Amino acid sequence: MDRTEVDRCDCNVIHKDIVDAVKGKMPSEENLYDLAELFKVFGDSTRIKILWALAESEMCVCDIAALLNMTQSAISHQLRVLKQARLVKNRKEGKVVYYSLDDDHVKQIFSQGLSHISE
Amino acid sequence: MDRTEVDRCDCNVIHKDIVDAVKGKMPSEENLYDLAELFKVFGDSTRIKILWALAESEMCVCDIAALLNMTQSAISHQLRVLKQARLVKNRKEGKVVYYSLDDDHVKQIFSQGLSHISE
């Protein structure tokens, strides 16, 4: 590891080569941060439900609100988060805004997650 | 949708069949909650870094701390979270506790996440 950092225990000396090798293989700080930000979006059951619903069918805001038995406002706030993460897209038809999935990976990420849970 | 719930806009009437169909296909409330809890664990860059490091090599607590330039305590707290989520396991060798990945899906979930980010 960098000589600018303090060795905090003997392991750091003994395992120096292993730690150095791992450090060399780690993705960039930025990529790891973005990855965490993405999973943070999946880490809320309201958003998970919205994504799951949209995986079945395009829906408007008030339909999602009715489906999840929550307020339109709460759903709208969460749809904003999902859109910023480029996980959903929308189209406007008169007063009504229809949302749908904007990513092929969502279903696959869900599938891996479910596999882990049901182990 | 349930007649016990209030229709909050005309869409709920117009789209009734679609919403009903989606409702019928949704996984259980419990599964969706567990899925969100799992992704919540992935939704922190410290934990992402730890998982990524362990995907390369088994490591002890103080090595991870040195690698990420964080305190031993902070790492230990996060390893606890990861262990509760059954994402890492550990073995003790004297004073030293070695942690490693405990799940085959981690790398695949990462891979899907990265695909989305680099779109």
Next chain:
DNA sequence: TGAATAATTGAACAATTGTTCATATATTCA
């Protein structure tokens, strides 16, 4: 135009989270 509808937005609030600090536990070895 003006009332009604669908959606968005911003502020506020409680609840949750990640780190730090101090302390406790477990193990080695002189």
Next chain:
DNA sequence: TGAATATATGAACAATTGTTCAATTATTCA
């Protein structure tokens, strides 16, 4: 045994988060 080391833990703190409420915007249609 007692000092040193590696890890774990609990309390406390600031920071972040999700929902609610009230108000605003955009659109339809009578």
